[in-house]
Amino acid sequence: MEFSQLQSTTAICPSLFNATTAQDGILSRIRLPAGLITSTQCEVLVQVVNQFGNGEIQITNRANLQIRTSRALPEEVLLDFQDYGLASSAESTDGLRNMMASPSAGIDTHAKINIIPLVKAWNFYLLQHPELAILSNKFSICFDGGEAIRVSDRPNDICLVAVEINGEIYFDLHLGLGDRGDSPALVGVLIPHNQVLEVLAALAEVYRQYTQQQLEQKIHLRSRPPRLRDLLHDWGVKKYLELVAEKLGYTLKPSPLAPLPLRERGTRAFEVYEHLGIHAQKQSGLFYIGVVIPLGRLTSRQLQGLAKLAKQYGGGALRLTPWQNLLITDIAEADLEQVTQEILNLGLYISAHHPYAAIAACSGYKGCKSAFTDTQADAKAIASHLEKCIQLDYPINLHVSGCDKSCAQHHVSDIAIVGQASATYKVYVGDGEINFGRELYAEYAADELPQLMERLINIYQNQRQNPDQSFREFVNQCNLQELREVISHA
Numbered sequence: 064m065e066f067s068q069l070q071s072t073t074a075i076c077p078s079l080f081n082a083t084t085a086q087d088g089i090l091s092r093i094r095l096p097a098g099l100i101t102s103t104q105c106e107v108l109v110q111v112v113n114q115f116g117n118g119e120i121q122i123t124n125r126a127n128l129q130i131r132t133s134r135a136l137p138e139e140v141l142l143d144f145q146d147y148g149l150a151s152s153a154e155s156t157d158g159l160r161n162m163m164a165s166p167s168a169g170i171d172t173h174a175k176i177n178i179i180p181l182v183k184a185w186n187f188y189l190l191q192h193p194e195l196a197i198l199s200n201k202f203s204i205c206f207d208g209g210e211a212i213r214v215s216d217r218p219n220d221i222c223l224v225a226v227e228i229n230g231e232i233y234f235d236l237h238l239g240l241g242d243r244g245d246s247p248a249l250v251g252v253l254i255p256h257n258q259v260l261e262v263l264a265a266l267a268e269v270y271r272q273y274t275q276q277q278l279e280q281k282i283h284l285r286s287r288p289p290r291l292r293d294l295l296h297d298w299g300v301k302k303y304l305e306l307v308a309e310k311l312g313y314t315l316k317p318s319p320l321a322p323l324p325l326r327e328r329g330t331r332a333f334e335v336y337e338h339l340g341i342h343a344q345k346q347s348g349l350f351y352i353g354v355v356i357p358l359g360r361l362t363s364r365q366l367q368g369l370a371k372l373a374k375q376y377g378g379g380a381l382r383l384t385p386w387q388n389l390l391i392t393d394i395a396e397a398d399l400e401q402v403t404q405e406i407l408n409l410g411l412y413i414s415a416h417h418p419y420a421a422i423a424a425c426s427g428y429k430g431c432k433s434a435f436t437d438t439q440a441d442a443k444a445i446a447s448h449l450e451k452c453i454q455l456d457y458p459i460n461l462h463v464s465g466c467d468k469s470c471a472q473h474h475v476s477d478i479a480i481v482g483q484a485s486a487t488y489k490v491y492v493g494d495g496e497i498n499f500g501r502e503l504y505a506e507y508a509a510d511e512l513p514q515l516m517e518r519l520i521n522i523y524q525n526q527r528q529n530p531d532q533s534f535r536e537f538v539n540q541c542n543l544q545e546l547r548e549v550i551s552h553a
């Protein structure tokens with residue numbers, strides 16, 4: 064077999080067959096449907112990273128993996144990846160395997176349906192339809208089975224959310240109508256669970272026809288095909304869904320659910336740290352452990368160790384999360400203590416109260432041309448400092464971004480730290496009129512951030528109304544000018 068586009072460096076979104084050049088090496092992304100990776104796949108990856116890479120594996124905020132190598136991966140490695148299911152067997156559609164699911168799919172007591180078979184079926188559909196390869200590599204689909212560990216608010220082009228109506232399971236269709244980083248919005252269509260694949264196929268086919276037109280008319284370049292949201296802005300949801308219904312040959316069922324964001328429809332609030340630590344599974348006597356991966360980066364030794372634990376004590380696979388952590392599942396109660404100790408021995412953590420559980424950072428200037436700052440180094444400095452001087456007694460989430468494009472998920476953070484052209488950071492806290500929160504400082508030097516975070520967290524822990532008041536609740540009621548004064552005297 065010959066690969067047609069081995070390791071081109073022009074892709075805007077790296078994949079295995081279209082890796083991109085970053086400041087710190089050639090970046091390849093391994094797309095894992097639903098974030099699932101078996102222990103055997105981990106072993107294959109570890110060997111490649113040790114031989115060609117920098118010894119490190121990064122979990123992305125779409126629950127995929129990235130590796131950096133000093134040179135293009137040779138063809139035999141890509142063939143091995145295909146053999147082991149780490150790459151699509153159809154090179155052209157590898158970049159489209161952008162499928163998100165709750166990491167607790169199939170093991171979560173709250174789930175209405177196990178969506179893993181649907182993810183696998185859609186992955187198989189893509190393999191059979193190479194004509195879809197012209198779609199944007201960012202085309203992303205999310206399956207949410209109603210798990211407590213929810214992913215439906217994550218930015219995606221299409222999101223299917225399981226709902227139960229009169230004892231039957233349907234999927235509520237959501238589309239990514241908003242700006243970059245926004246959650247997909249409900250569009251008033253209900254899909255019976257046995258029609259999900261055909262509706263998805265029709266949604267993708269109409270999008271493909273739009274893409275084809277745009278490319279032929281040279282409105283978009285082949286290297287940057289239109290996003291689904293371009294189609295939605297051009298045509299509107301109504302026309303898109305009418306064309307989808309035409310293709311299906313039947314009318315789409317209207318949803319009786321109010322077109323409100325999920326959080327306003329009585330859906331239980333979800334905090335991103337809830338997947339960390341030890342949790343009982345739906346399967347009696349089995350547990351999963353949510354492992355904190357500092358800044359989403361694992362050494363090959365750590366990945367090898369986790370894969371070994373999953374094989375020896377668990378279900379033989381790891382589940383990556385969009386919060387750049389992972390789960391080891393199917394552990395018997397009697398083994399929990401041993402597995403926990405071995406995770407700690409690998410230099411990792413399981414507590415949501417650990418400072419590294421609190422901090423996420425985008426790739427920063429070493430991995431992204433848009434970055435103004437070295438987010439990874441700055442986030443690491445904050446975490447190392449907090450580790451020495453703070454005992455977090457209530458989880459906090461803190462996101463560090465190299466620019467204001469919000470790849471580090473600012474819309475859900477308690478504290479957002481955003482790089483700007485002057486190589487300093489803006490600091491935001493709590494909820495605000497913009498996604499980042501309320502601006503606490505317009506310009507803050509990177510090397511002073513660790514002390515600022517220490518002071519801010521200490522003030523919260525000493526002055527909150529009660530131990531159950533979250534950081535966000537605390538700062539939302541603070542007068543920011545007064546808070547600045549307290550910080551300056553702390």
Ligand code: SF4
Pocket residue numbers: 425426427428431432433434435464465466467468469470471
């Ligand atoms: S937030 Fe900005 S700097 Fe960070 S990865 Fe995204 S685009 Fe790059």
